[in-house]
Amino acid sequence: MKFADFPVKNPTNKILDAAYGKLDTQFQLSLSKGDGGWGKTSEFSSQAAGFYMRQSQLLLITLVLVVCGMLLGCGTTGKTSRFVLTLEPTKSEQIFSDIRVTSASKEADAAHLTDVNVFKWGKFRPDDLRNLEQSLRNTITRHLPATPRSTESRLDIHLVIRRYVVATSNTGGAVLACVAWAAASSQGKLIYKEQFYAWDAGYLVGTIGLLKDSVHKAIVRRIATTSMAIASDPAAANPWPTTFKNTSTSLEEATSHLPRMMVSMGDPFLMTFPDPGIRAVGLLTPSGVSIVQWEVAKPSENFDWQGYLEKLNTRP
Numbered sequence: 001m002k003f004a005d006f007p008v009k010n011p012t013n014k015i016l017d018a019a020y021g022k023l024d025t026q027f028q029l030s031l032s033k034g035d036g037g038w039g040k041t042s043e044f045s046s047q048a049a050g051f052y053m054r055q056s057q058l059l060l061i062t063l064v065l066v067v068c069g070m071l072l073g074c075g076t077t078g079k080t081s082r083f084v085l086t087l088e089p090t091k092s093e094q095i096f097s098d099i100r101v102t103s104a105s106k107e108a109d110a111a112h113l114t115d116v117n118v119f120k121w122g123k124f125r126p127d128d129l130r131n132l133e134q135s136l137r138n139t140i141t142r143h144l145p146a147t148p149r150s151t152e153s154r155l156d157i158h159l160v161i162r163r164y165v166v167a168t169s170n171t172g173g174a175v176l177a178c179v180a181w182a183a184a185s186s187q188g189k190l191i192y193k194e195q196f197y198a199w200d201a202g203y204l205v206g207t208i209g210l211l212k213d214s215v216h217k218a219i220v221r222r223i224a225t226t227s228m229a230i231a232s233d234p235a236a237a238n239p240w241p242t243t244f245k246n247t248s249t250s251l252e253e254a255t256s257h258l259p260r261m262m263v264s265m266g267d268p269f270l271m272t273f274p275d276p277g278i279r280a281v282g283l284l285t286p287s288g289v290s291i292v293q294w295e296v297a298k299p300s301e302n303f304d305w306q307g308y309l310e311k312l313n314t315r316p
Helices: 014-032 042-070 126-143 208-232 251-255 276-283 305-313
Strands: 097-106 111-115 150-168 172-185 190-203 261-265 286-291
Touching (some): 097 126, 097 208, 126 150, 150 305, 172 208, 172 305, 190 208
Parallel strands (some): 097 150, 111 150
Antiparallel strands (some): 150 172
8 A cells, every 4th residue: 555545645736746755655665664554653654644734734724715816816807798698488479569778877876896805896887887788788689589570669778777886805795786777669758667686696706707797697687588578568567577586676685685794804914924723813814894885775766767768869
């Protein structure tokens, strides 16, 4: 039997492999001398066990550091992407009106960011709005029937981001958006309006950009599905919307799925100590704590769709 046959060997770590190879050579030498390997080389066994424990502690610390850092790894700046969703089976073959995403905007004070001892990344920006608008447009287009539709009864979709709250730490992140949207006729007559909240949260593994993308997908799924139902039969808009994952018209429902507190881990001072045990304590020591004020996601007033549509229709 070889020391390298024990499960403690880590083939992905060249440094540890070299160390374990050295111990393996010593172990085989003890066998050739008739020491009985593990049975009679208690001093060697103690050294090997001590070495393994120290390396295990180092590996554990390294692993946790890497995992915690993944939230701020590639894609850490919070950039979002464009996508096309595959929606649940709909009555798209019965859609008689064309659907057009006419406008997408955000309120002046929409973006909020809470960061706990990490870079100030992830705040909602114009690029995020453009990605969301194009994703909604592409998703709706994909699910419209190929047959010609009436342009006279066209359905115009309007989207407004009223609030967009992002919270980040080195152990997790969360996003909450307040969205107002409306469906109107091509003449500007309001047919349907709704305000809802979309959210998501992640811990240890992931990026803030992926979380924002997840929230955008929830927004697109709800608006696209409801829009096609209205285009199929405007009278059927009354019972809509149904339940959509990670969205709700209730702020209380939305915040119940989100962390109230964000915590960053790692004491830089303790983590400089040579002793692995002290470094482990430093790694698990909170370096920052912040209470997230999710309530700022609720606008103080209802959205003025009548005024908004009038402005759009009177623009030169």
